[in-house]
Amino acid sequence: MVTVSIRPASAGMGGGGMVHAHTPSLEWTTLDSPLPVEEADAHIVHIGPESVDGEIEASGMGERTSQVLIIGCSRDDPQESDAQPVSDAQPVSDAQPVWRCYIATWRYGACDVTYEEVQPCPFKGGGYFSATRVSDSVLVYGGCANLRYVGEDPEVYDHLYSYDIASRRWRQVDKAGRGWGEWPGRNCCQAAFALGGRLHVIGGGDYGDDHWAYSPDTEMWDELPTPPDHPRIKGGECCVCGGILHSLGRFGGEVRHRTYTDERGWREQPRVDYDLKSYSFAFSLSSDIHLMARDGEDHLVYDTISCTWRVASDVTTTWRVCPLTPWAVLLLDLTRGSAFRLKVGQDVELRDCTTRPDLDE
Numbered sequence: 465m466v467t468v469s470i471r472p473a474s475a476g477m478g479g480g481g482m483v484h485a486h487t488p489s490l491e492w493t494t495l496d497s498p499l500p501v502e503e504a505d506a507h508i509v510h511i512g513p514e515s516v517d518g519e520i521e522a523s524g525m526g527e528r529t530s531q532v533l534i535i536g537c538s539r540d541d542p543q544e545s546d547a548q549p550v551s552d553a554q555p556v557s558d559a560q561p562v563w564r565c566y567i568a569t570w571r572y573g574a575c576d577v578t579y580e581e582v583q584p585c586p587f588k589g590g591g592y593f594s595a596t597r598v599s600d601s602v603l604v605y606g607g608c609a610n611l612r613y614v615g616e617d618p619e620v621y622d623h624l625y626s627y628d629i630a631s632r633r634w635r636q637v638d639k640a641g642r643g644w645g646e647w648p649g650r651n652c653c654q655a656a657f658a659l660g661g662r663l664h665v666i667g668g669g670d671y672g673d674d675h676w677a678y679s680p681d682t683e684m685w686d687e688l689p690t691p692p693d694h695p696r697i698k699g700g701e702c703c704v705c706g707g708i709l710h711s712l713g714r715f716g717g718e719v720r721h722r723t724y725t726d727e728r729g730w731r732e733q734p735r736v737d738y739d740l741k742s743y744s745f746a747f748s749l750s751s752d753i754h755l756m757a758r759d760g761e762d763h764l765v766y767d768t769i770s771c772t773w774r775v776a777s778d779v780t781t782t783w784r785v786c787p788l789t790p791w792a793v794l795l796l797d798l799t800r801g802s803a804f805r806l807k808v809g810q811d812v813e814l815r816d817c818t819t820r821p822d823l824d825e
Contacts, residue, residue, distance in 0.1 A: 491809065508796055509596065533627065534579075587625075601626050606665070620652050624636070660677075691730045718739070745785040750814055753765070795809065
């Protein structure tokens with residue numbers, strides 16, 4: 465197996481002696497209002513301007529505002545909410561949180577954000593599910609309850625929910641009549657991504673590395689080839705860039721890099737000689753893939769054009785990542801001792817080389 469080393473951010477030469485167009489450096493802005501949720505396993509999904517298959521179209525770069533769907537939980541008394549569960553498959557216990565859904569809206573160049581609750585929210589009890597935008601919907605799959613509670617075995621789910629962005633309504637996709645081989649098994653902490661107009665779910669937890677793809681148009685699942693063994697693919701360590709899935713997981717002091725397309729299947733890429741200190745999240749900006757450690761200790765960048773890695777100088781803590789445009793990403797940030805807040809990172813060089821007069825108004 466080929467292993468590559470990483471050059472520092474200050475290095476200017478890429479593979480084959482080619483000079484990189486730019487070395488990405490992100491400027492961070494923390495939005496003023498804290499999130500109306502309390503849990504670290506909240507999810508954020510970009511819902512506007514338009515995005516397709518997990519990648520943000522350049523045509524959306526001129527929008528004044530941006531919106532994300534936030535799925536998180538609070539410790540409120542469920543009797544205080546008017547929302548009713550879409551399904552009673554996940555009963556609420558006194559020890560478990562109440563899940564809520566919000567739409568967050570803000571302007572680029574400003575620090576204020578507004579939250580609007582979406583009711584009803586179908587999730588009751590567990591967490592550790594995946595939430596992914598595919599075309600005009602947000603698809604939520606799997607999850608479990610009791611994972612945090614010592615002495616209790618987790619109850620793992622195989623539910624699939626669909627949120628229609630236009631109508632702001634949730635529904636549960638019916639599994640009735642589908643047996644073995646027609647629906648993926650119960651899972652949590654899995655990776656999920658949009659590719660080719662389908663939702664892909666894979667790996668996660670201790671429930672195997674099965675790989676399934678769901679087509680919203682037909683509401684059918686297809687089982688696909690599994691990835692090469694170890695490390696097991698987990699939730700945030702995947703992203704799509706240029707129509708290719710990149711899976712980046714820690715393995716024995718290295719970052720194991722695997723790619724997937726429907727046409728070519730799984731491919732092993734050279735491993736990266738770098739020991740990430742904690743679980744990490746991957747996201748793409750333009751043709752670069754960023755791999756950022758949750759604890760804020762590490763930030764690696766992979767140039768998909770020159771196929772080279774480097775260490776970025778800017779680091780920040782994060783619990784979730786959500787790409788917005790080819791030059792901006794949204795993080796769910798928790799600084800010790802404070803509430804969750806949204807933080808926007810912008811690749812200034814990419815932003816400034818694009819005509820955006822509305823941002824200066």
